[in-house]
Amino acid sequence: MPRLFSWALPLLLAAPSSLAAPLLAPRQSNPKSLEACLQNAQLSPVTTSSTNWGRDSAAYNQRLEPTPTAILYPLSQAEISSALSCASQSGFSVSARGGGHSYASYSLGGVDGALVIDLGNLVDISIDADGVATIGGGSRLGDIYLALDKEGWAVAAGVCNGVGIGGHASFGGFGYPSRMWGLLSDQVVGYDVVLANGTSLTNLTREQDPDLFWALNGAGPNYGIITAYYVQAHHKPATAVVFSYTYNSPSTVNAATAFTSFASFGNTSAPANLGITATIGKGSLEISGVWYGPRAEFDGVIQPMLDELPPYDSSSIEAMSWIDSAKKLAGVDDLATNGKMLQSRDSFYAKSIMTPSTIPVSVNVLESFFDYLWHSGKGGDTNWFVEVNTYGGANSAINNVSLTDSSFGFRDKHLTFQLYASSSTYGNPYPNDGISFVQGLYDTVVNGMTAQGWSNNSSAPDGYAGYVNYVDPQLTFDQVKNLYWGSQYNKLSDLKAQYDPQQLLNRPQGIQPSSS
Template sequence: MPRLSSWAALPLLLATAPSSLAAPLLAARQSNPKTLDSCLQNAGLSPVTTSSTNWDRDSAAYNQRLEPTPTAILYPLSQDEISSALSCAAQSGFSVSARGGGHSYASYSLGGTDGALVIDLGNLVDISVDSNGVAAIGGGSRLGDIYLALDKEGWAVAAGVCNGVGIGGHAGFGGFGYPSRMWGLLSDQVVGYDVVLANGTALTNLTRDQNPDLFWALNGAAPNYGIVTKYYVQAHHKPATAVVFSYTYNSPSTVNAATAFESFASFGNTSAPANLGITATIGSGSIEISGVWYGPRAEFDGVIQPLLDELLPPDSSDVEAMSWIDSATKLAGVDDLATNGKMLQSRDSFYAKSIMTPSTIPVSVDVLESFFDYLWHSGKGGDTNWFVEVNTYGGANSAINNVSLADSSFGFRDKHLTFQLYASSSTYGNPYPDDGVSFVQGMYDTVVDGMTAKGWSNNSSSPDGYAGYVNYVDPQLTFDQVKNLYWGSQYNKLSALKAQYDPQQLLNRPQGIQPSSS
């Protein structure tokens, strides 16, 4: 049985009877800063506010295009302090947003809109692993630090390449990395949670067996239901060797680029082994097919050759065998994975969208030709630095698609590719160019409109449906688009659980799960 504590003094039975959590925490969202300040002080909590010396640093958004202003930022040391902070927010009418690494594409870790109380988990960064490979990872930990800590003990997890990304949003909404085709999303590797629910109830090492519905909700949509202070993750023995590879084509014709992409996609969908992570990255006038083989160098050539046989000779290539941790460092593009407690390793000003493609209907060559023509010729990118990154999520051998929707609230387990369509300002700072958003939207429309004419369904949960990846959150989407593209058939159950655990939306964000009315 998990340990519980609660400012609401709720009985122990709430851990297994979530419907009794439905008592409202907020009568109305009429915020009172003086009430919040007084309550936090009485609880012994000292937030950073607009009058604090370090306010500009602490309130900085990763995406400078979207910079909401919180009412205060709190750095708790424990679940009890988080529980007290939630109580104060509830009493004073403020919504709450948790911040881990602070890399939300829409600045939702700062609330998404002005006036949120931000609970920063930067003090909760302890990482340990037991003899069975179960890693206890503090909710404020960042991926680079996690990789280093586990590697020392001979373990590894599947997660993203950016060393400064926090585990909170990453695992909270899935979490893809190159090893995910063999080990699943980061959320798939989670076996327990320390979490403070919206009503202040603190749970320690909540497992699937103890509360299947709450575990299901946390396992793919966690920030909507609570603040996770520790993840228990089943790690894996680190591979003895990682082979990092890339094949680059400079200034290909749209026809050759489309043909190469089609070969890459087909290989990933039907032939790529689970321990091969593979990506296509498109830049201004180039396409690169790259990734990692987690296996012996001697086997790599035989694995990749069927794809190379379908491609023209590359303009350049690189194949290098190295250790697991060296591959993580190389893929992150840094000299040292350690973040040394720094909140943001870099900042940007950008807009991004995503497409998750169905496995049943591949993107056709003619649509790909139109896509490359748009990117390289007809699209009006303005003063932007843009890229398109296409990851192979699914395919016949992917562990991601072997997980049932009944076991995790992550929206989709039948998709193939995930497109990230991304455009920064030319300086990676403000101002953001006026045509940047429309340029990215044009990328999206070229693929989606072209393929819906060829059988893609607008119903994301259909086998032929396209979807979106919630960790590449797009603040331009409407409520109905969010429901469909990010959650699909999972949304109704998520909404019902939101009504049980956070009916007044204390843990709120502009695109958060809305509580059902019944």
């Protein structure tokens, strides 16, 4: 059973706020009260007067740089519980920070004045004989891969070794193996979590509390601070074949044809142990991925797609070990992070599109999309890329999880587009036309396909959606509900009213408590 201790009554008895509340409800904060409370609890946060404040408070996305009131590095659930109590009594909202890669700087609160609880001290990783890994909430993907690989195990998660498990697993967590093993959240079987009311739970499972587990499994940071994940790992594949097919300066017609072939193959016949992506850069298109199987079988697996592709300019096919494939995909020689973010900071804006499996993006819309990217001149002073991952399709494990088993919003989508534009220097200032350029990309696809049958209702079979880990801070409240959560939102809102009615764990675009 979960282990409990709590200072819960004040929050449990509080009246929930309205569903129509603003994206971030204001709180009446008292900095001196917070400081005194933390001192009494023998907690020593980093503050604006601390030597390392500039380093510790730096945002990954420099375009959005909120200033926290303090940053705490707890060593235990008990310290987190005390910190939440202090924040509640002093009127401060709280944000957890794992890897710190939030696209909208929500790990720093999203707006000024949050108490940030950094999980960087909670990085222990172990695995038992049954392959259940216990992974500290501050662990980063590269360190997880290394620790599990030594014992012969692996999990499906993203390629960037410096990304933390926290936001990644809490809001889905896609990687090349996800078509055979599911999202990272799908592999989670238990949580150590401190709820907003201060209650600490150890190895909370679906069987012990189905509703709370459901909420944590897709929207976790809205309900508690997850200090450890129990993840069912998988025996690592003996071989990984990393491949790419590259077009240099293709015509819009050839690019649209190649993309259509890639998308159709992924939707109808790609095996589950084939992860496949299209990456679009300035004047280039690359179709790449990983086959988790014998090299001798790869040519036969990929040939149906190659038969439909226009001639490409170059290709690469390399067979290697599981862990070497993780290094290659991350673009590093060593996956170890030593608790550091590693990836350089950036100044950027991004949007996402999850496409329905029922209506593929048409050739004429793709031609307009490539023309916009390569010939309109609207990219301005930006460094941009578009990455399109095959999430769904006929054989994808992601589609096998019911909406009643996880609060992740969508299990019937096909492709996920990430539309991403950095400043030319990857620092500030961000160009004035950067956001409109990305929005134009989005509109080219969404408006074009809405005219051809896509539904604005994200939960409809023909509906398009968004991926919450590529969070877009420009969205309205109604857009957030529809694009990121769809039909899951109402239950999430009811559970928010149950577990965090005062919105202590609050950030822009967070789940709002229902009024019922």
